[in-house]
Amino acid sequence: MKVLITGATGMIGQELVKVLHQHNVKVNYLSTSKDKLIYTDNYRGYYWNPANNEIDINAFEGVSVIYHLAGATVAKRWTSSYKKEILDSRIIPTRLLVSTLQNNPNQVTQIISASAIGIYPDSLGAIYNEDNKGVDDSFLGEVVQKWESEVDAFKQINILVTKIRIGIVLSDQGGALPKMVTPIKYGVGAPFGSGKQYQSWIHIEDLANIFYYAQVGELNGIYNAVAPHPVTNANLIREIAKVLNRPLWLPTIPKFIMKMMLGEMHILLFSSQSVSALKILNQGYQFKFATIEKALTNLLK
Numbered sequence: 001m002k003v004l005i006t007g008a009t010g011m012i013g014q015e016l017v018k019v020l021h022q023h024n025v026k027v028n029y030l031s032t033s034k035d036k037l038i039y040t041d042n043y044r045g046y047y048w049n050p051a052n053n054e055i056d057i058n059a060f061e062g063v064s065v066i067y068h069l070a071g072a073t074v075a076k077r078w079t080s081s082y083k084k085e086i087l088d089s090r091i092i093p094t095r096l097l098v099s100t101l102q103n104n105p106n107q108v109t110q111i112i113s114a115s116a117i118g119i120y121p122d123s124l125g126a127i128y129n130e131d132n133k134g135v136d137d138s139f140l141g142e143v144v145q146k147w148e149s150e151v152d153a154f155k156q157i158n159i160l161v162t163k164i165r166i167g168i169v170l171s172d173q174g175g176a177l178p179k180m181v182t183p184i185k186y187g188v189g190a191p192f193g194s195g196k197q198y199q200s201w202i203h204i205e206d207l208a209n210i211f212y213y214a215q216v217g218e219l220n221g222i223y224n225a226v227a228p229h230p231v232t233n234a235n236l237i238r239e240i241a242k243v244l245n246r247p248l249w250l251p252t253i254p255k256f257i258m259k260m261m262l263g264e265m266h267i268l269l270f271s272s273q274s275v276s277a278l279k280i281l282n283q284g285y286q287f288k289f290a291t292i293e294k295a296l297t298n299l300l301k
Contacts, residue, residue, distance in 0.1 A: 002026040002062045003215070004108075006093060007069030008045075009036050011174045012114070012166075015208040016067060017043065023212065028059050030070075050093040060106045065215050068097065068113040068151070075176070078139065078264045087143055094150040102157055110160040112214050113151045117165045117200055117224060119144035122271045124196055129276040130165070130222040138267050148222075162214045167226035167275060171204040172299045181300065184241050190250040192258060195234030197272035200226040203289035203298070213285050228277045231292050233269075243296045 003020065007013045008029035017027055021042060030048045031037055037045035046059035072089040076082060094113075101108055118140035120128040135141045144165075154161050170177045183189040202210075202225050210225045231239070234252075241248045258266040277287075289295040 001064065002028060003065045003067060004059055004063040005029045005067040005069065006097070007071065007114070008067075009033075010069060011171055012169065012204065012207060013067075013069050014173075015171075015204050016069070016211050019208045019212050026062075028061075028063060030055070030059055048093075048096070050096045051088075053096060055096055055100050057100060057104050060100070060104065060108065062107065064107050064109050066097065066108055066111045067211060067215075068094065068111055071114065071147075074118075074140065074143075074265070074268065076265070077262065083139060087146065090143065090147040091150050094147070094153070098150075098153045098157065101154075101159070108159055110162065110215065110218060111151065111154045112162040112164065112211055113148075115148055115151075115163045115165045115222070116140070116144050117167050117226065117273050117275045118271070119148070119165065120273045120275060122267075122273065124198070124272050127274045127276055128224075130224060130279050136271070138271070139264065140267065140271075160218060160220055162219050163222045164211060164214065164225045165222060165275075166207060167200040167202045167224070167230075167273075169204050169207055170201055170295050170299060173204070175204075177299060180237070180240060181244070184237070184244060184246050184248070187246060188250060189237055189241060189246070189248055191234040191237045191252045192269045193233075193252060193255045195232060195237070195252055197233050197270055198230045198274035199233055199236055200224075200230040200273055200275035201236070201292065201295070202227050203295040206287050206289055209288070210280060210285060213280075213283070217283060219283060223280050223283075224275050224277055225280070226275045226277050227287060227292070227295070228281065228290050229292065230274045236292065239292050239296055240300070243293075243300045 026042045046056040048055040121136045
C-alpha cells in the first residue's frame, strides 16, 4: 500500500506519517522545499511548486490514496496579504492536484483532505454536526467553504472525497497548546473573554488515527475530527492549570485587549463551536483520548 501526502512535514503530517508507517504503508510526499526531500524505501519526497504549476508526476506512481494537508497556518496575524496567502495555499495546490490526476494515468481512488470546524457559525448554544449548512460569517468560515468546494472537484474524476474537519489540535510539538501553557506556567494564565465559548479539541494521536481510519474504511463525505467532549475556554484553562499544578488568580482577559494585540485573528480565541463527534463514533472509531483530562495528562506530564 502506498499513499501520497501534501503537508507531510507539518505537525499533523509528521504524526500521520508515523501512524502510516506503523501499519506498513509506504509514503510519498510533496514538498515545496528541495531541502526537505528524503528518499528511502518507505518515505520518498517529490518537489512541487503550485504557484508555478510545477509538480513531479513520479510522486503518484503506485499511489492509491492522497492525504491533502497542505495550507498556510491561520495562527499568524491576518494582514490583507497574509489572508490572500492563507486562501491561495489551499486553493492553488488543490487545483494542481486535480488537473495532474485528470491529465496523467494514475491509480488514485480516494482523497482525504484536511478541513476545519471554523466553517461552523459562532454560537454558545448550538451543537454542530456534519449536516449543518450554516457558514460562519468570518474570514475563516469563507476559507473553509472555498477550500472544501475546491476539494469536491475530485468527485468529477471519480475519486472518493473525504473531508476531515479538524478542531483545536492538542500536541506538545506545537500548535495551540504550548501557547496556552506558557502563561499558566508563569502564573499569568486566564480565560479569554467570558470563558464560556466552547472549544472543540482533539489529541493529535486521535487526529492522525482518524485520517488513517478514513482510508481503511473508505469513508465518504465530511467527518468532524473532534473529541466527544468539547470544553469551555474557562474549563480548558482550569484543566491545564490543574495538570501543571499552577494557580489561576488573574481575572479573564478582555476581548478588546486581544483584538488590539492580534487584530482580526483574535476570533480564533473567542469563537464558540460545540462540535459533535457522533458521526465518526458511529463508524466505529474509538478515541484514545476522549476527555480533556486524559489528553492533557498525556501531553503535559
